[in-house]
Amino acid sequence: MRFQLYTDAVLTSDLAEHRLRRGDLVKLVDHHIAPNGSEGYSIEVFNALGETIAVTAVPETALEPLREDEVLCARVMAEA
Secondary structure, three states, rough: OOOOOOOOOEEEEEEHOOOOOOEEEEEEEEEEEEEOOOOOEEEEEEOOOOOOOEEEEEHHHHHHHHOOOOOOOOOOOOOO
């Protein structure tokens, strides 16, 4: 699935190195092709106040679109 840039998506798995969890909301900021031919995205993650807390790249399989039956919520980031 090709995502539109500068939209929100949801992580499908944890990214422990960034203290992110499955279900966290991310902003898609760039699309790229890895050397092995797989598609991926650069993502930016914000805290509840809108401050950037992580910027990283993930494979397309680590993302899913938002759904209308989902509710956004806030959580405290666990210590690494």
